[in-house]
Amino acid sequence: MTQTITRLNSSDANFQQQLQQLLAFEESSDDTVHQRVLDIIANVRSKGDQAVLDYTNQFDQCSLTNAAEMELTQEQLKAAWDSLPEDKADALQTAANRVQAYAEKQKMESWQYTEADGTILGQKITPLDRAGLYVPGGKASYPSSVLMNAIPAKVAGVRELIMVVPTPQGHTNELVLAAAYLSGVDRVFTIGGAQAVAALAYGTESIPAVEKIVGPGNIYVATAKKLVFGQVGIDMIAGPSEILIICDGKTDPDWIAMDLFSQAEHDQDAQAILLSDDADFLDAVAQSIEKLLPEMERAEIIKASLSTRGALIKTESLIEAAEVANTIAPEHLELSVADPEALCAHIRNAGAIFMGRYTAEALGDYCAGPNHVLPTSGTARFSSPLGVYDFQKRSSLIFCSAEGANTLGKTASVLARGESLTAHARSAEYRLK
Known part of the structure; x- marks a missing residue:
């Protein structure tokens, strides 16, 4: 089973354009x-x-x-x-x-604090x-x-x-x-x-x-x-599954190929991308893909996913790979490198980050503990995994003492009259000493 997968190089003049074309996806909702x-x-x-x-x-x-x-x-x-x-x-x-x-x-948890004049501010969960x-x-x-x-x-x-x-x-x-x-x-x-x-x-x-x-x-x-x-x-409008792997070339290429398969097997629109500063390693992973693909139950789905939306990308360094990852903002990010904590310091956008060679993304899908409901399609730039906080509301708490109402009322009055909202101003002014 011959497998074609896009090969990109970050040093190419049109790399950013090629990357955006690779990432482009729109759910077909007619x-x-x-x-x-x-x-x-x-x-x-x-x-x-x-x-x-x-x-x-x-x-x-x-x-x-x-x-x-x-x-x-x-x-x-x-x-x-x-x-x-x-x-x-x-x-x-x-x-x-x-x-x-x-x-x-x-x-x-709820919290509050008391100001010098007895005014209490807080947040109720x-x-x-x-x-x-x-x-x-x-x-x-x-x-x-x-x-x-x-x-x-x-x-x-x-x-x-x-x-x-x-x-x-x-x-x-x-x-x-x-x-x-x-x-x-x-x-x-x-x-x-x-x-x-x-x-x-x-x-x-x-x-x-x-x-x-x-x-x-x-x-x-x-x-x-x-x-x-x-x-x-x-919670969110979830797009196709995604995995992005950054590898320093020292992990078994069969492991990396199977990690790519783990998301590609979801459906043909899933996206699996590998970044490495080692060109020979990218070749080795390509060979592993070719070798392991015929063994897979969902081989045809994996093949379609990798050929249409997958990629092996050569970067100049691991730091550059991290910057490419920040642009992609993947759902799942594997840092399959010798010092994942150091590289993680350069990551700003990712749904879940899997640290080290032994941390397969699949563990997060089932039993690691953190939630597997994650932002997709680049939304990790501004959103987060599902969590307890998604089922909790925050209410602001404001309690004014007489002294606090006198101090804040003067400020509110000036600002309200500046906005020509007289009732706002008079409501605050009634409480002035």
Whole structure:
């Protein structure tokens, strides 16, 4: 199986243009999809449960007759957990424990301070009342996504966590349901698609409206999340998976090739890029790709991904590689070098940074502890991994003593009158001594 992969060199005059062409990607969301999702949302808003039932029967080939059949019981979730083989139960429990331990470190706490005149300023931290978790169904089975989305919400103190997961032809995935039980999900509805997002955003007779929707989905789900944003919060609009590796040429090239495969196998739009200051090493990795690709179950998907969006890039130095990485702002960044901490000091933009030769990105996907819901498509320039803080709100606290109201009121009065907002000014002035 001959594999072609783009080769770039940072010393080429048109390197930046070539790099931008490599990174260019736009999710194919056409007007037809947009209008279809708008129609689904409107129908769910007006007809509630009945619309959700109709769409579920239509799209998932189910035969639900009433709203009660859309919801799984806690007993069913527990039965899924109890039925797991020991090795899967142990792996799921280990991953859950690590995700929770990491999440516990992220909790924000309320704080306040008192000024000399008795004025108190502070910040009150409050968890969301209710959050919605979208979990893909069908051929996909992502129990790890259940853990990564549900556990931080629970650690944050979210009162009620509602999970939706499609079950095509009524087939449930026991591992996903077991993960929901283990994570403390409160209610699970067997629905998916844009109709599930609309139900979570606006509520129906049976499905409660939530404050925020998190979790990945297809183009219909992503479009629906965009359209309901504002009515509810959302985590992010995730693009294709990405991995960027910086290597000093001293790691086994087979390891690096397989690390590239680990993201390329997601889908043909995934992006896998290797940066190195060692041209011979890039050649060695290319040979490893050629050697290992025929062994892979998803060889055709990997081949399509690497040939259309993958690249092996020669840089003048590791520091320059770090600057290229900052331009790319990848979802996953592996620093497969002798001194990853030193190189990490030069990294400004990345969703998750995997330090050292032994830290495969795949560990982060499942069980390292940090969240695997990460910014993609260059959004790591301004956004962060999903975490406990995404399920907590900050409220400002202001308490003025009489003396503080007298001092601040004079300042506020001057500024308000400067903006010709007389009622603002007089409201402050009433409290002056």
